[in-house]
Amino acid sequence: MKQLQSIKWEDGKLTIIDQLLLPLETNYIQITSVEEGWDTIHKMQVRGAPAIAIVGCLSLAVELSKKEYQDKEELFGTICTKLDYLVTARPTAVNMKNAVVELKKYVLKLHTDSKVSTQDMVTRTCGWCERFLENDIDNNKKLSDFGAKSVLAAADGVDKVCLLTHCNTGSLATAGYGTALGVVRSLHSAGKLEHIYCTETRPYNQGSRLTTYEIMCEIMPGTLVCDSTVAALMAHKKIHAVLVGADRVAANGDTANKIGTYQLAVVAKHFSVPFYVCAPTTSIDFTLPAGCHIPIEERPNDEMTCVAGKRLACPGISCWNPAFDVTPADLITGGVVTEVGVFKPSELIQKLNTNDTF
Numbered sequence: 071m072k073q074l075q076s077i078k079w080e081d082g083k084l085t086i087i088d089q090l091l092l093p094l095e096t097n098y099i100q101i102t103s104v105e106e107g108w109d110t111i112h113k114m115q116v117r118g119a120p121a122i123a124i125v126g127c128l129s130l131a132v133e134l135s136k137k138e139y140q141d142k143e144e145l146f147g148t149i150c151t152k153l154d155y156l157v158t159a160r161p162t163a164v165n166m167k168n169a170v171v172e173l174k175k176y177v178l179k180l181h182t183d184s185k186v187s188t189q190d191m192v193t194r195t196c197g198w199c200e201r202f203l204e205n206d207i208d209n210n211k212k213l214s215d216f217g218a219k220s221v222l223a224a225a226d227g228v229d230k231v232c233l234l235t236h237c238n239t240g241s242l243a244t245a246g247y248g249t250a251l252g253v254v255r256s257l258h259s260a261g262k263l264e265h266i267y268c269t270e271t272r273p274y275n276q277g278s279r280l281t282t283y284e285i286m287c288e289i290m291p292g293t294l295v296c297d298s299t300v301a302a303l304m305a306h307k308k309i310h311a312v313l314v315g316a317d318r319v320a321a322n323g324d325t326a327n328k329i330g331t332y333q334l335a336v337v338a339k340h341f342s343v344p345f346y347v348c349a350p351t352t353s354i355d356f357t358l359p360a361g362c363h364i365p366i367e368e369r370p371n372d373e374m375t376c377v378a379g380k381r382l383a384c385p386g387i388s389c390w391n392p393a394f395d396v397t398p399a400d401l402i403t404g405g406v407v408t409e410v411g412v413f414k415p416s417e418l419i420q421k422l423n424t425n426d427t428f
């Protein structure tokens with residue numbers, strides 16, 4: 071089965087699927103500058119923490135390849151300014167910020183190395199961005215295999231598992247394969263998936279528009295449920311695990327993810343269903359000690375009051391439309407699934423923090 075490719079990088083040309091048109095229209099749009107990259111991220115034509123960082127970095131690569139730079143000083147200043155701008159497109163997901171920190175370190179080395187020419191610095195900066203895309207797919211497959219093993223081990227010896235997921239964390243949220251939905255893919259490939267339930271995920275409907283699209287593309291056994299159904303679902307159907315993604319995991323394991331994740335974790339706790347956060351280590355922010363420090367993006371009211379451009383809510387009503395909430399680490403009972411293993415939230419600092427921030 072051909073994997074869905076939300077991001078295409080071919081001979082220095084960047085195109086993305088316009089996710090605002092899915093599932094009924096699959097339309098690729100080309101990104102030719104950092105400005106366009108920022109816009110497509112801000113408008114959520116591309117979304118998903120890893121995908122945001124990848125499109126941001128590749129939009130820089132596209133722009134750098136098109137221009138001549140007088141010297142490395144001008145080039146270094148341009149790269150830093152453009153990267154800082156890209157971080158402002160959406161504040162909650164940490165992947166773009168983490169990529170900026172790493173890429174700036176890499177570029178600074180090139181800048182200070184007298185043996186590196188200006189053109190060589192452009193070429194090697196673009197190469198970093200291309201590797202960043204390739205690494206994400208590789209990380210997702212490793213993460214998904216770790217997660218599949220952990221879910222099966224916790225499922226009391228059943229041969230096939232029934233799972234519930236929220237939002238979209240598949241190929242449309244990453245460079246490919248996905249995180250939480252990647253775990254579902256790995257279980258499906260191994261013949262171990264009984265059923266995957268996905269929530270609509272109002273108000274952007276990542277679940278009903280995007281996750282159902284991926285489930286149907288790969289003919290996985292899936293069912294769509296309203297966000298309000300999850301307690302009834304766990305009360306009446308056997309759910310072996312809840313799998314969600316992450317936009318930012320704080321050092322103590324508190325996790326910011328799509329709005330509705332927190333209440334899903336509370337319901338899972340009530341029914342003693344293991345709750346897993348599935349995210350590459352690029353989604354962890356060790357500079358933040360706890361989730362209360364994570365900035366939560368609020369989206370425009372009309373994304374909540376209208377559906378497909380048609381107004382539902384009464385004009386004049388005030389709205390509160392946070393795009394994310396923070397799930398406390400103690401509700402993440404299954405663990406944090408990463409490309410280097412599955413960890414208890416309390417283990418993250420000791421096992422994964424290479425920056426000795428704390």
Ligand SMILES: CSC[C@H]1O[C@H](OP(=O)(O)O)[C@H](O)[C@@H]1O
Binds near residue numbers: 243
């Ligand atoms: C692997 S994607 C992580 C995360 O990103 C999504 O948010 P959005 O669709 O607003 O970009 C969602 O929270 C996913 O779980």
